[in-house]
Amino acid sequence: MTLCADLPHSAAMKMADAYHSVSFRRLWRNGTTTHKSAFFTAWLLSTLLSIMLGLASVIYAWSGLEVPFGGAVLYVTVYPPLLICTWWALCFGWGWGALPAYLSTLTLALYAGMPWYWALLFACGNPIGLGVMVLGYRAIAMPCSLFSWRALVFFLQMAFVGSMFSSAAALVWCYTNRVDQVALFAIWQGWWLGNFLQNALLVAPLLALTWPRVEVWLAAHQQLLSIQPTESRKLVLQLMGALIIGVLIYALTTIWLGTESVQAEMHSQSVAKLSFAADRLSAMIWAFFWVIAFVSVFMGMFGYQMFLHWHRTNNLLLEQLGRANAELAEQARTDGLTGLANRQSTNQALAECWHNSRLRGERAALLMLDIDLFKHINDRHGHMAGDKAIRMVAGLLRREVRSSDLAGRFGGEEFVLLLRRCECETALEVAERVRQRVEAALINEGSASVQLTISIGVAMAHHDDSDVDHWLRRADAALYEAKHLGRNRVILAA
Template sequence: MLSKKLAARLGLVKGEEPYLTVTLARLRQYGTPTEKKVILGGWLLSLLASISFGLLVVVEGWSGLPVPFGGIEVFITIYPPFLICLWWTLCFGWLWGAIPAYLATFVLALYSGMPLQWALLFSFANPLGFAAISIGYRAIRVPRDLRSVQSIAFYVLITFIGAIFSSAGALIWCYTNQIDTIGLLPIWQGWWLGGFLQSVLIVGPILFFTQPFVALWQRTRSELRAPEVEDLSRRILRLVLVLVLGVLGYGYLTIKLGVDRVESALEAVPGSPLLDATDVLTSTVWIFFWVVALIVLSIGVFNYRIFTRWESVVDALMAELSRLAQTDYLTDLPNRRAMSEVLEKQFSRFERHAEPGALLMLDLDHFKEVNDRYGHAAGDQVIRRFAEIVRAEIRLEDTASRWGGEEFLILLPRVDQTGAQAFAERLRSSVQEHAVEHKGQQIHYTVSIGIAFIGKGATLDDWISQADDALYTAKQQGRNQVVMRAGGDSDSAVVSEDAAPTS
């Protein structure tokens, strides 16, 4: 039974949900007319709504609004485009939310008189925040339907980080509008706090009702989804960097703006006895911040190292499980599933490059009698010994497998009829000469071998069937023989015949 962590890595634990995204190119190519109409139409309407609401924010002055809270005054900014574009980011992907967010911010920046070069840079603020959110959901596969404590907690955390990154635009806004440090705090706080509260209180409930339907549709329409090619460790590293930078950036700006606001107020009162106390408090706060920053960085590095170590262990376990799933437990040779994959690749090489290959089907003669006379433990020992002989005879490029029971397959790439016959005869003779000792008794056994070559116009099933027919002929003609059948040729030739007793 798989461990919970391993099952989670495989996406088998309930509550795991990859960050599924839809690409515009795939939607246009594979989407139905209804899907194109609903999704593209809704997205274009959202774009127009984002631009309109963005202008309304400037006209109505919904930025840095003071709100009393617990005896203090906090500032929030009401910005509907952020809510609209966040929903598209979470449900369809980063570009779906970033494009309308960028255009809405760009239009309001130009409307407010911001210089073009600054407007182009300023408009990246919200797309930057959405990128942080996307990175979080790509790294931690938490459902976005907000139906569990885990999904709600992660949503609150990652939208807070996204709001912090988005609020970087407040610095450009205040710089281009020549707003001093006293006026910067309400703008910056209003931006991140308003975005965070609206994400939790408005977008959250909307996600609760809409995301399950969107996720179900995305799972059934896999051809519309963007492929996920980035490895997990890189996604986790990006998430750690985003969280660390978000926390440290928030702490630094909060202390910096708060200290500047206090110092500006005290400078207006010359000779105030609070100046010295303020200097001491400021120094203490900054020392505390850098200590916390060092702790946060250390925790981030430590957690990432733990993850990479865990990932390496899981990767090794997965590799071993994969090997076991394709290996016969008794002989340690590839099993039928693994051999089928090897044969498909070899047959493809034949079709593309006419690369020859011999397929040998082998069967241990009178194996049932070995089991009946000496017991199944002896039979298992005979099979293991036979597998050892096969491994000693084949080349590195050859593949031997247990096909089922006492039946085996050997693939010899780039071998002609003479080489295949020589190999088969050498193997047959080696088996006949090496008895198996079991509980003081010598068990002699032999093997029958059928050889087939790939023929033009034949299929992979034909190739296997020809080897099976050649083996059947060898057994019908007395066993302990090698019989070859060329591709497309119905005639069989007995290469060797040397009967030997089985005990």
């Protein structure tokens, strides 16, 4: 069973990613009593109505009705059950529409006196046509709302090909009823043309009117849907093969039936029958012209749809790849616990800043920070409290940095704050402000509240630094001195 849909993002049902349908098993297991009774009642009533309308089409002879068009006489068969079955197949799944279509066709075939074994085969025509339509919606994610020209054209394309495939059952009907070639042409053309016109003139407006409500219902009952992964390339190839086969079947059947029906009349010496044969030949040519014209437009539009579909798919894949690469790059630069720059990216930023300081004389400050007595916090309150302490300090540092600055975790409980284009006085003010805010903050671990302090070493970039490591060693020495002098203080490196 299948379902074509283009549900809103709020429902998170993207047809490009998944294939949706109302699952009989999930409906039976997960649906409420109200859901099951309402859904199955509506479906059973639709099935019963389809069977009754199928019998009416035989009783009242709604097949092969003559319709003048474009200088020719076309034959149209009115078969109302397809209006119901197509709607169910596109809205709720192929099985929900195929079974009523099969039962209604089987019933009318048995009523008309067709042998039961031929009737079983004959009844497969319309379910096959519905299957081809659904295959198209499964291969190319297209909304059933029909409010856009693309969605409407695609629906007409699928309706035409589905009609071609379902009309093959007309050959079984004519064979079992021993219909001659003249009547066979009318029955076959009436089958596919009537099916297509019903879809275009009746099913399309019905979908446009009802799909918004169906869409809301599906979004609200996602627990009843079956989601199957789609293999887009394979499905598209299957669809293209079905389209080509459908067009070839139409062309060959039209030429064969038209030729046979005309030749049957040409053997007669009657002027009236010869005139009828000429009219039949003219009608066949005009019908063939109009259908080939439609097929040409159809193939062009289908090719355009395929291009748009693959273009959107490729763009989506490229966007996903770009986001994945960006996430990987971000993960490679950041520390997992704090979200600050990790040691590798911090070293790269320090080296770049040191080179700019040497080449351009830019002022820069390096702050080395360390949480005081961190091992004591871990031993007394546990590692969870230690992680909270690290994240709390990281959050305070993140709020202090400008867009040009960098805050990084250097390892363990040690942090680095790089302040570009910064004077010594400003660097000391920032360091003191961070120290005071850490001292004022508390972390809660169970029933205990833990107070933190940090020691900070500040080193300004200097022309005497032989390399970036020398700059780091000066900041680290200032940090060690702050620890040695009693912790919880800021020391400026010499």
